[in-house]
């Protein structure tokens with residue numbers, strides 16, 4: 001799409017953000033900002049082009065009537081929700097020219113949010129996992145066929161892996177794919193009740209194809225889980241003979257998505273329907289193994305990376321809502337006066353409120369930004385794998401994507417809940433958007449790998465590194481280099497104004513290193529008297545703690561590094577304080593780890609606590625502008641409380657009037 005205005009036009013546009021009808025409190029907040037909003041937004045989105053594209057996509061959606069909602073989606077029942085989302089999906093895919101469809105980190109998710117909202121829908125799995133599976137797992141010479149069909153929606157697919165009896169433990173999936181060399185077909189079968197597929201999105205009603213994970217048997221031998229392309233429904237959309245399929249019913253959220261169940265009765269598919277890019281079954285049944293045993297799990301790694309960005313944006317949006325609302329809300333009771341007799345204050349002025357809001361805002365920045373570079377890492381790794389040249393980076397990427405997925409989805413879900421509480425009663429109304437946000441985000445703690453299970457994968461990686469370091473012959477991945485550094489006895493952290501980034505990083509690395517080696521020692525001691533898996537189970541709470549701390553250290557380092565790249569001095573100053581608040585808040589929350597063995601003294605810990613107070617006060621005048629720096633439009637936010645103009649109360653009344661109970 002052509003760019004139609006220069007950066008200075010854009011600057012003008014953002015300067016004019018403040019309008020006459022806006023709530024006076026929110027206007028005053030914007031006028032008091034210490035930095036130029038446009039410069040900050042360019043930093044947040046990395047360049048003005050990305051910012052401009054957000055505006056263009058917004059204008060596109062706003063100008064197309066087929067994206068309108070005749071009835072507010074909050075007042076629909078489940079059938080109507082599915083109907084609405086499906087209609088929107090059709091309009092969305094009929095207008096894909098509006099976006100760069102290869103941009104799964106920015107343009108595609110934004111477009112989806114603007115058109116449908118915060119919901120998984122009938123096409124989420126088609127775009128989110130089915131297409132990526134085809135891309136990652138189909139042989140080059142064959143890819144055009146299925147990919148073009150899927151991209152042109154001739155087939156609509158899902159990813160069918162989880163079963164009633166097994167989800168996390170892939171190796172125990174029970175669905176079988178048995179090769180029949182006489183007919184050159186695989187027989188897909190559900191041998192037991194617990195082998196029924198359960199959960200795949202879009203399966204219940206929408207998909208006519210699925211990428212199915214099943215245990216491969218060939219020449220009488222079991223070869224572990226493999227992926228197969230399976231047609232489920234005929235041209236009239238009826239289930240094919242041998243296929244039983246349906247919807248699993250309502251869930252905590254994402255109810256516009258028809259998550260489904262699937263049972264196979266000796267259902268036959270051609271040999272070529274196995275995804276054979278890495279492992280193969282020849283016509284005579286000979287099995288050719290993949291160059292790396294876990295290549296078959298590649299699509300999940302990619303989606304975990306996509307989720308990290310997607311989820312962080314949810315936390316950013318939640319912080320925007322709560323901060324804006326806190327600027328226009330005045331406390332209504334006498335004890336709400338900070339100085340008695342001086343009248344009510346904006347709730348944003350309470351230090352406790354700032355402590356609820358600002359660390360969450362800080363949390364929303366680092367991971368969203370670093371994910372762009374992780375995206376290029378994943379592209380790089382995929383390229384290396386495609387050339388069959390280099391598998392060395394795979395464990396690192398798996399550990400990193402699993403760890404970030406687990407820590408971020410948890411922090412996002414908890415953060416949204418904290419922000420909801422910060423808005424009092426109105427936060428409990430769906431008008432606020434928090435209930436939908438939470439229901440959407442908290443699903444991410446479970447899907448694409450249950451969080452504890454993912455943390456234990458990171459722990460495996462860390463224990464392997466610890467063993468190598470102890471053996472004196474480490475081959476260290478970039479994200480783990482600090483584990484081989486010498487021990488540090490005392491912390492360097494001091495007042496937030498004087499301590500350097502290096503001091504903060506030093507302390508995080510030292511504490512994490514200690515935690516990793518303490519856990520490693522405990523594990524190896526236990527292994528002397530127990531079987532390996534028992535020993536692992538016996539110290540798995542510590543293993544998770546070490547894994548979490550490793551990921552948090554990674555996030556702190558990346559946030560500080562990213563702030564250093566900010567060219568605008570005023571924006572850099574505020575972002576730097578926010579990054580330090582992020583780090584200090586983590587230290588405060590993880591005080592036990594930091595103070596263990598006297599590493600962080602009591603005096604230093606007090607400085608951390610005091611620093612948090614001071615940073616909250618320092619950021620307070622910029623908080624609304626920082627929320628605006630996310631550049632989220634009202635259409636994307638979908639929150640009455642978070643509206644950009646701050647005119648919350650009339651909008652709440654207008655919203656409530658749409659309730660069907662008020663129609664007669």
Ligand SMILES: CCCCCCCC/C=C\CCCCCCCCCCCCC/C=C/C(=O)SCCNC(=O)CCNC(=O)[C@H](O)C(C)(C)COP(=O)(O)OP(=O)(O)OC[C@H]1O[C@@H](n2cnc3c(N)ncnc32)[C@H](O)[C@@H]1OP(=O)(O)O
Nearest residue numbers: 101108127128168170171294297306310398447448449460
């Ligand atoms: C083209 C047009 C586009 C247009 C677009 C326009 C429209 C826009 C629409 C969409 C836009 C997209 C927007 C993006 C938004 C993003 C949101 C996406 C939402 C998607 C919705 C998702 C819904 C959910 C789906 C699912 O949940 S699918 C099912 C997921 N299931 C799991 O994740 C299961 C978890 N379990 C596992 O992964 C494994 O079992 C395990 C826990 C990793 C254990 O592995 P396993 O082999 O079974 O056992 P071990 O013995 O422990 O491991 C052995 C060894 O292998 C290593 N390992 C394991 N996995 C990997 C791996 N993947 N890579 C590398 N290595 C791996 C493991 O570490 C061990 O190593 P060591 O022995 O060395 O320690």
Ligand SMILES: Cc1cc2nc3c(=O)[nH]c(=O)nc-3n(C[C@H](O)[C@H](O)[C@H](O)COP(=O)(O)OP(=O)(O)OC[C@H]3O[C@@H](n4cnc5c(N)ncnc54)[C@H](O)[C@@H]3O)c2cc1C
Nearest residue numbers: 159160161162166167168199200201443447448449450452
């Ligand atoms: C909204 C949503 C959408 C989904 N979409 C899809 C989809 O499209 N396709 C699909 O195939 N699946 C989908 N799923 C399923 C999802 O991937 C699984 O639910 C997930 O992988 C977890 O597996 P599980 O449900 O079997 O949990 P379990 O593995 O049974 O977990 C239950 C508990 O056991 C613990 N646990 C399990 N294993 C271990 C271990 N080794 N060590 C320590 N603790 C352990 C977990 O930590 C957890 O506390 C979806 C799920 C949801 C909620």
